[in-house]
Amino acid sequence: MTGTVKSFSVLLWKSYKNSSRVTLAKTQPPVTNLSVSVENLCTVIWTWDPPEGASPNCTLRYFSHFDNKQDKKIAPETHRSKEVPLNERICLQVGSQCSTNESDNPSILVEKCTPPPEGDPESAVTELQCVWHNLSYMKCTWLPGRNTSPDTNYTLYYWHSSLGKILQCENIYREGQHIGCSFALTNLKDSSFEQHSVQIVVKDNAGKIRPSFNIVPLTSHVKPDPPHIKRLFFQNGNLYVQWKNPQNFYSRCLSYQVEVNNSQTETHDIFYVEEAKCQNSEFEGNLEGTICFMVPGILPDTLNTVRIRVRTNKLCYEDDRLWSNWSQAMSIGENTDPTFYITMLLATPVIVAGAIIVLLLYLKRLKIIIFPPIPDPGKIFKEMFGDQNDDSLHWKKYDIYEKQTKEETDSVVLIENLKRASQ
DSSP states (O other): OHHHHHHHHHHHHHHHHHHHHHHHHHSOOOOEEEEEEEETTTEEEEEEEOOTTOOTTOOOEEEEEETTSOSOEEESOSEEEEEOOOSSOOEEEEEEESSSOTTSOOOOOEEEEOOOOOSOGGGSOEEEEEEEETTTEEEEEEEOOTTOOTTOOEEEEEEOTTOSSOEEEOEEEEETTEEEEEEEOOOOSSSOOTTOEEEEEEEETTSOSOOEEEEEETTSSEEOOOOEEEEEEEETTEEEEEEEOOTTOOGGGEEEEEEEEETTTOOEEEEEESSOOOOOTTTTTSSTTEEEEEEESOOTTSOEEEEEEEEEOTTTOSOOOOOOOOOOOEEESOOOOTHHHHHHHHHHHHHHHHHHHHHHHHHHHHHHHHSOOOOOHHHHHHHHHSOGGGHHHHHHHHHHHHHHHHHHHHHHHHHHHHHHHHO
């Protein structure tokens, strides 16, 4: 019995010892010599060494994420890089483990941060924005910071992967309150720039303001030049528009907006076009490299003015918000002479007024014919046998009445004569 207990105790001790070794083997020490550096303008690189005392049977993996616990990554490399605007401190936390499963007792995390930008935050420029115009040049604009001297001399530096070094933008200018600079951007290492971006920093050489950084992906913030209308014509009650796209763009990478203004109806129609095609033989073989669109229901006997603008679509780019400027307008049709409408507008009140006057005279004549004036017998007898002192006055009133009646009758006769003469 005693021997059995001793054997069981030995088994328990070996089991405990083995489990402790497994537990210790699973727990990894932290990485060492974690450091951070900045290349170009906004490329931050973290490097570290493997942990000391790691098990030789362990296949090390390193997991890392930024201080907001975003962009988690598990990889065997002892470095990590990221393009990020250095307008604030950026921290990376790194740990080690023996597998790709983060729950297998990883090491404690080691953190390393970039230094914060130097200078007063209120002195940094604001609203720093950059637009890639027609894939030819980039234009950046900004507003001065609050705590900035009006005579500050700004400098813009830029870098992208096709450049061997950081370049300075020479074309600094002012547009009202905004300050801007533009530089050529056409020569990329390959035709695919999906992974490319341009790193920007604006500061002053005297070091009086805080630097402001920006990263512009080359798949966004792209503004094409306006297209060029080549031809307009009518056929079967439809208007056909043919134009040429701006250079440097494939047709499949653009969306279109066609505006038609009618001078007579004063309508303003806008057509959104994702794929511009015309099934018309009249376009085939003409004007190579042009695009066509059919606008239905346009009247050919009126003047129609057409404009077009384009923007990038999400088939090729991430951003589809920047429209080009409107193209130069082109017109087709006949412009109706406005003289007739102006004459009618001025003549209508005169005609209406004349018709009202004629109607009033006609009604007055009709009243006299239907209801002729009848003398008052009482007044006549009163004037004949009344007070002799008032005889001259009564006869005077009678003469006035007779005169008025005669004038009304003469007016009716005159109107009848004029009517007969006009007939």
